[in-house]
Amino acid sequence: MGNAVDIVAERETHMTVRVWRGQGDQGRYESFEVPERENQTVLDVVTWIQQNADPSLSYRYACRVGMCGSCAMTVNGKPRWTCRTHVQKVLDGGILEIAPLRNMPVIKDLAADMSGFFDKWVAAEGVFHPTATRTDEIPKIDPREERRVEIDNAIECINCGICYAACDVVAANPDYLGPAALNRAWTLVNDQKDGARDARLAAVSGGGGCHNCHSQQGCVQHCPNDLNPTASIAGLKRETAKSFFKWRR
Amino acid sequence: MLDLRLYMLQRITAILMAPLVLTHIAVMVYAIQGGLSAAEILGRTQGSLGWAAFYGLFVAAVSVHAAIGLRAILHEMAGLRGTGLAIFTWAAGLGLFAMGARAVYAVTAA
Amino acid sequence: MSLARTHRSHPLWYAYALHRVSGLLLALFLPLHFWVLSFALTDPARLDGFLHWADLPAVKLAEFGLVFLLAVHMFGGLRLIALEFLPWSGRQKAYAAAAAALAFLVAGLFLLRAV
Numbered sequence: 001m002g003n004a005v006d007i008v009a010e011r012e013t014h015m016t017v018r019v020w021r022g023q024g025d026q027g028r029y030e031s032f033e034v035p036e037r038e039n040q041t042v043l044d045v046v047t048w049i050q051q052n053a054d055p056s057l058s059y060r061y062a063c064r065v066g067m068c069g070s071c072a073m074t075v076n077g078k079p080r081w082t083c084r085t086h087v088q089k090v091l092d093g094g095i096l097e098i099a100p101l102r103n104m105p106v107i108k109d110l111a112a113d114m115s116g117f118f119d120k121w122v123a124a125e126g127v128f129h130p131t132a133t134r135t136d137e138i139p140k141i142d143p144r145e146e147r148r149v150e151i152d153n154a155i156e157c158i159n160c161g162i163c164y165a166a167c168d169v170v171a172a173n174p175d176y177l178g179p180a181a182l183n184r185a186w187t188l189v190n191d192q193k194d195g196a197r198d199a200r201l202a203a204v205s206g207g208g209g210c211h212n213c214h215s216q217q218g219c220v221q222h223c224p225n226d227l228n229p230t231a232s233i234a235g236l237k238r239e240t241a242k243s244f245f246k247w248r249r
Numbered sequence: 250m251l252d253l254r255l256y257m258l259q260r261i262t263a264i265l266m267a268p269l270v271l272t273h274i275a276v277m278v279y280a281i282q283g284g285l286s287a288a289e290i291l292g293r294t295q296g297s298l299g300w301a302a303f304y305g306l307f308v309a310a311v312s313v314h315a316a317i318g319l320r321a322i323l324h325e326m327a328g329l330r331g332t333g334l335a336i337f338t339w340a341a342g343l344g345l346f347a348m349g350a351r352a353v354y355a356v357t358a359a
Numbered sequence: 360m361s362l363a364r365t366h367r368s369h370p371l372w373y374a375y376a377l378h379r380v381s382g383l384l385l386a387l388f389l390p391l392h393f394w395v396l397s398f399a400l401t402d403p404a405r406l407d408g409f410l411h412w413a414d415l416p417a418v419k420l421a422e423f424g425l426v427f428l429l430a431v432h433m434f435g436g437l438r439l440i441a442l443e444f445l446p447w448s449g450r451q452k453a454y455a456a457a458a459a460a461l462a463f464l465v466a467g468l469f470l471l472r473a474v
Contacts, residue, residue, distance in 0.1 A: 284413075
């Protein structure tokens with residue numbers, strides 16, 4: 001009996017959730033009262049609103065376990081992966097404010113258009129250029145080898161766009177390739193099986209390249225997978241600086 | 250906006266200026282005691298090839314460094330780009346260099 | 360609610376802001392600095408006038424500020440050069456704090472000698 005009362009009491013605790021509604025540049029926050037649970041992610045809250053309060057709410061998610069990188073949003077001012085962010089950790093004075101990711105056009109409500117973000121991966125030569133065919137023998141690479149370790153440090157990116165949203169250089173310079181694309185380029189620069197090192201170093205040396213990074217390290221601060229794009233970009237800066245002297249010799 | 254060439258110029262002038270700034274600060278800390286006078290400063294610098302070279306190099310480096318820094322700020326905070334940004338960068342660099350070179354000449358010419 | 364908390368609310372963003380503001384203010388101060396020094400050639404009495412004006416306590420305090428800006432831009436800049444050209448260190452926040460502390464020390468030394 002006591003338990004039943006507890007459950008009812010728990011159901012009566014609500015939090016105020018302010019959700020961004022709108023399309024493109026137009027929009028405003030709309031408030032919802034959402035029941036509080038002991039264990040609840042921000043994505044759970046958004047889903048609750050969509051299923052119980054307003055079915056027209058648009059948002060994006062897929063895996064719900066922090067692998068697909070599709071559910072990132074701005075939560076109480078900071079970019080976060082909503083499926084792995086517990087409400088209790090981010091609730092601010094009983095209020096949760098959820099907006100689409102920064103630095104990307106809004107499609108509708110909480111869904112941001114990530115196409116520019118992905119276009120820059122290609123522009124940064126974040127594409128593998130093979131040097132061998134399937135008939136060649138697979139080259140043996142020592143996992144402790146220095147360049148391979150650099151790759152390991154940077155490879156667990158899930159393309160969620162959180163670093164891109166956390167970067168003020170991206171906000172200020174529309175050409176800037178951004179932390180994720182440059183981090184990806186750095187893994188390929190270190191890949192001994194890749195054949196486009198020079199083209200890639202040139203691709204990250206233009207007006208939107210790695211040299212625009214101011215090492216604010218918002219990317220490092222917010223990356224949900226604890227990657228360090230600033231270190232990767234510093235690596236690109238070093239390699240391009242070396243090539244700067246080589247080209248002039 | 251900052252390509253490899255501008256980046257290298259920015260970092261090379263930065264590294265070059267680190268010891269110059271340290272010396273400059275050391276001279277300031279040394280000279281400030283008891284107040285400054287034109288005679289005191291000029292007594293140290295006038296006719297000195299060493300100080301002329303020191304401050305000449307300093308002015309050249311800071312003109313490049315500041316022009317590129319201002320360029321980044323103007324692009325990122327005011328959205329200036331293309332030819333306008335290039336003209337601003339050159340004007341800032343050359344303007345600072347002209348004023349700085351004149352100042353170095355003024356305090357070191359015998 | 361305190362939505363002052365944004366993606367910028369971390370020490371290394373503040374270090375970036377300090378580097379940018381100090382650089383901007385130094386760049387704006389330079390023309391004035393050069394202009395005053397050029398009086399040594401054209402109008403030495405006027406240069407002396409400026410230097411005596413600099414004996415005012417308020418101006419000395421402003422000079423303390425300038426020395427701090429110069430020092431913090433240099434130490435902060437060395438931190439960035441080290442970040443970019445040396446192997447990665449996990450102590451970025453400590454280095455940023457050290458740069459600010461060292462700059463304050465240097466500027467404080469200047470102020471103590473000035474008064």
